[in-house]
Amino acid sequence: MTSTPKIWHATVLTLFPEMFPGPLGVSLAGKALALGLWALEARDIRDSATDRHRSVDDTPAGGGPGMVLRADVLAAAIDAADSAQDRPKDRPRLLMSPRGRPLTQSRVAELAAGSGPMIVCGRFEGVDQRLIEARGLEEVSLGDYVLSGGEIAAMALIDACVRLLPGVMGKLASGADESFSDGLLEYPQYTRPQDFEGRPIPEILLSGDHARVAAWRLAEAEALTRARRPDLWAARQAQTRPVQTRPVQTRPGQKRPKNATDG
Numbered sequence: 001m002t003s004t005p006k007i008w009h010a011t012v013l014t015l016f017p018e019m020f021p022g023p024l025g026v027s028l029a030g031k032a033l034a035l036g037l038w039a040l041e042a043r044d045i046r047d048s049a050t051d052r053h054r055s056v057d058d059t060p061a062g063g064g065p066g067m068v069l070r071a072d073v074l075a076a077a078i079d080a081a082d083s084a085q086d087r088p089k090d091r092p093r094l095l096m097s098p099r100g101r102p103l104t105q106s107r108v109a110e111l112a113a114g115s116g117p118m119i120v121c122g123r124f125e126g127v128d129q130r131l132i133e134a135r136g137l138e139e140v141s142l143g144d145y146v147l148s149g150g151e152i153a154a155m156a157l158i159d160a161c162v163r164l165l166p167g168v169m170g171k172l173a174s175g176a177d178e179s180f181s182d183g184l185l186e187y188p189q190y191t192r193p194q195d196f197e198g199r200p201i202p203e204i205l206l207s208g209d210h211a212r213v214a215a216w217r218l219a220e221a222e223a224l225t226r227a228r229r230p231d232l233w234a235a236r237q238a239q240t241r242p243v244q245t246r247p248v249q250t251r252p253g254q255k256r257p258k259n260a261t262d263g
């Protein structure tokens with residue numbers, strides 16, 4: 001028996017399910033959602049509360065401001081999401097969190113290649129540490145700043161994944177030229193008009209010489225990356241630099257033997 005391939009499916013656990021699909025319901029992601037190229041399920045964490053007041057949070061142990069999402073309520077929400085659907089139990093479980101590993105295009109590509117993650121959105125001061133450990137949540141950050149909740153971060157992550165799914169970007173499907181795909185920021189783009197407020201489109205782009213255009217774009221991408229993102233540049237340098245082999249010792253004036261092998 002062959003099982004029908006399942007579409008990429010994101011499950012979001014949130015206190016504000018009404019925020020979804022939100023921006024994911026328009027343009028590229030929205031059209032793909034309507035076409036059934038991917039699926040989105042937003043589940044209300046509050047449905048897993050057990051007390052009369054449906055409370056999901058409590059004051060931090062040890063004191064301090066704000067409220068913390070309860071481990072027992074979140075665990076029940078995660079377990080309910082797992083058993084509610086025919087989803088792989090081993091799908092990635094993410095927690096949007098400023099303490100997490102910053103999201104990268106390569107992690108996005110991995111997530112897009114899988115069956116789709118479950119994503120927990122924090123609120124208030126965050127979530128009980130024991131929940132993170134007990135349910136094996138991978139903390140993922142959008143960047144070094146603090147949002148008021150995980151929902152916008154989850155949307156950003158889902159959007160980045162969805163545009164990589166087969167059929168979503170049409171002709172652009174590979175995204176191969178884009179920023180980060182080869183460790184470089186993207187080269188500058190231009191379109192009509194040919195002259196904008198006295199600024200012409202770089203002539204080479206109008207030359208029709210594909211090889212020269214490609215060389216120009218690579219040089220621009222490299223210059224931009226070097227200037228703006230020394231971290232990316234250093235990583236690329238480390239990756240593309242040929243492996244250093246130990247040269248065979250030669251005395252000054254002595255020629256290196258033709259058949260010499262290093263190491």
Ligand code: SAH
Pocket residue numbers: 095096097098099120121122123124125126127140141142143144145146147148149150151153
């Ligand atoms: N007190 C926490 C911040 C809580 S902000 C701290 O200092 O680490 C409330 C929620 O917003 C978080 O639980 C998380 O889900 C989300 N959030 C805030 N900033 C984020 C970021 N940079 N990336 C991903 N999620 C973030």
